[in-house]
Amino acid sequence: AQKVTQAQTEISVVEKEDVTLDCVYETRDTTYYLFWYKQPPSGELVFLIRRNSFDEQNEISGRYSWNFQKSTSSFNFTITASQVVDSAVYFCALSERNRDDKIIFGKGTRLHILP
Amino acid sequence: EAQVTQNPRYLITVTGKKLTVTCSQNMNHEYMSWYRQDPGLGLRQIYYSMNVEVTDKGDVPEGYKVSRKEKRNFPLILESPSPNQTSLYFCASSHGSGYNTEAFFGQGTRLTVV
Numbered sequence: 197a198q199k200v201t202q203a204q205t206e207i208s209v210v211e212k213e214d215v216t217l218d219c220v221y222e223t224r225d226t227t228y229y230l231f232w233y234k235q236p237p238s239g240e241l242v243f244l245i246r247r248n249s250f251d252e253q254n255e256i257s258g259r260y261s262w263n264f265q266k267s268t269s270s271f272n273f274t275i276t277a278s279q280v281v282d283s284a285v286y287f288c289a290l291s292e293r294n295r296d297d298k299i300i301f302g303k304g305t306r307l308h309i310l311p
Numbered sequence: 312e313a314q315v316t317q318n319p320r321y322l323i324t325v326t327g328k329k330l331t332v333t334c335s336q337n338m339n340h341e342y343m344s345w346y347r348q349d350p351g352l353g354l355r356q357i358y359y360s361m362n363v364e365v366t367d368k369g370d371v372p373e374g375y376k377v378s379r380k381e382k383r384n385f386p387l388i389l390e391s392p393s394p395n396q397t398s399l400y401f402c403a404s405s406h407g408s409g410y411n412t413e414a415f416f417g418q419g420t421r422l423t424v425v
Binding site: 292293 | 344346351352353354355356359367369370399401403409410411412413414415416418419
């Protein structure tokens with residue numbers, strides 16, 4: 197069954213600490229995509245990254261990095277040297293080629309960066 | 312500016328009074344979808360559309376209707392709203408089939424049904 201689990205409901209860290217948000221997924225498809233979205237306190241949803249199932253390379257974008265491991269069905273997101281502006285709810289999502297284009301989101305992780 | 316526009320942003324209505332939330336995108340995207348966001352449940356897909364006149368149910372379609380008569384518009388219709396449909400709603404659009412491209416989201420519609 198298609199499923200995305202973000203086990204961390206809420207995380208609080210002090211500014212400048214590193215923090216990792218976990219995402220574990222379940223799929224029977226061999227072709228799928230994984231996404232991360234950010235929802236800041238203002239409420240909009242902002243795309244962060246997309247990764248397909250055939251590309252296990254980790255990615256770094258500034259202070260953000262993503263670790264995709266098919267062996268553990270995980271797509272974790274790390275923020276290095278966190279800043280207050282990183283405070284948001286972060287969603288991981290999964291879509292499968294053979295699932296009629298439905299997209300499944302995890303329940304989200306609320307991240308508080310304390311000054 | 313590329314955007315997805317939802318209206319209204321806020322709506323309070325009474326049980327049973329039909330309402331429509333509009334969604335329009337100016338990016339010529341094929342794929343559009345509606346989500347609801349509830350505390351502790353994250354985002355759940357209500358309906359999606361691959362293109363004009365093609366719509367499909369997501370995971371929580373009960374109580375909702377949609378239509379896709381034009382590529383740019385994808386309204387969400389609540390024929391007889393109930394209090395359990397109080398939620399934050401997002402419309403989104405994507406290029407192509409939707410499953411392999413990033414979604415652009417509207418600003419959200421906060422609906423309260425009393």
